[in-house]
Amino acid sequence: MQLVLVRHGKAEDSAARPSDLERELTTTGRSMVKGMAKGLRLCVSGKVVIWTSPLPRARQTADILANAFKVKKIREHDAIAAGDLDALARDWQSLDPHQPKALILVGHQPHLGSWAERLTGAVLPIKTAAALAVDLDEDGALSGTLRWYAHAKALAGLVDR
Secondary structure: OEEEEEEOOOEOOHHHOOOHHHOOEOHHHHHHHHHHHHHHHHHOOOOEEEEEOOOHHHHHHHHHHHHHHOOOOEEEOHHHHHOOHHHHHHHHHOOOOOOOOEEEEEEOOOHHHHHHHHHHOOOOOOOOOOEEEEEEOOOOOOOEEEEEEEOHHHHHHOOOO
16 A cells, blocks of 8 residues: 655644644645645545544645545544554554555644654655655555655646646
């Protein structure tokens, strides 16, 4: 299975809300994610499942991705916001091994960067609306091969050609 880690789009300034937990995407952030999602569709094929952090900026990003991939149901997963890769792995390992082809996790820094490093050994600057794909090892270990990494503009540029 391919694991695709996606950072949420550009969010409101932290002073805009009483709590960081309430921050939403900006207009620019929504636009950035819409463009990125079109390019991401060219990089991820087959049946896709989307799990997201329950925080609004991640959920809004996941909603845009779900629309692009025509996914009807998104699962909110508290472990994404908490940075608990072990809990996520237990859940994704219980998915049918033939379905899905890709699991998209929408989350936050610094967790996504830590997970990428733990899974692949790669240290990546995961900016807003950036994505990376990891081909997970079949043995169930928390390891895999980095397949690709791209910033939002690079993914959006794939459809502008």
